[in-house]
Amino acid sequence: MHFRIQATGQHLWTWVLLDETEMTVAESHRSFPSRTQASAAALAFAKLVARASCSLNGGASSGLL
Numbered sequence: 001m002h003f004r005i006q007a008t009g010q011h012l013w014t015w016v017l018l019d020e021t022e023m024t025v026a027e028s029h030r031s032f033p034s035r036t037q038a039s040a041a042a043l044a045f046a047k048l049v050a051r052a053s054c055s056l057n058g059g060a061s062s063g064l065l
Contacts, residue, residue: 015042028041
């Protein structure tokens with residue numbers, strides 16, 4: 001999976017998380033005034049997902065995922 005930062009066409013930016021086939025997995029529901037801010041928001045989302053994954057499998061490296 002990978003993030004794509006894209007312009008909305010209104011001088012705003014959003015992020016989209018894509019899978020290996022370029023299908024959308026998640027997307028920002030906010031717009032950001034700069035590409036840098038959209039990238040930072042994508043990174044923050046990725047960290048939240050990583051923390052959620054740890055809580056799902058109890059923090060162990062070999063869990064349900």
